[in-house]
Amino acid sequence: MSPQVRLQSAVVWEVLTFVLNGVVFILIGLQLPFVLKQLFHIGIGALIRMGAIFCISVVLLRLLWIFGETYAAVLVWQVASSC
Secondary structure, three states: OOHHHHHHHHHHHHHHHHHHHHHHHHHHHHHHHHHHHHHOOOOHHHHHHHHHHHHHHHHHHHHHHHHHHHHHHHHHHHHHHHO
């Protein structure tokens, strides 16, 4: 690809990403009143607990993913270098 085509494709992807992010935020904003109505009946303690569990789960999953991917890359490199 020529430099001009690469530059144009990068700009197109940036604009597409911006538009898709805007659409997602609009859709989330449209659903927010319905979600808030349903959350009104749940206690604040339960909401905080669920939020903490979700955050901890995401962090642990991220750590497992990073260390697992690193371990797999080292394993693949060792297998490839032994051949």
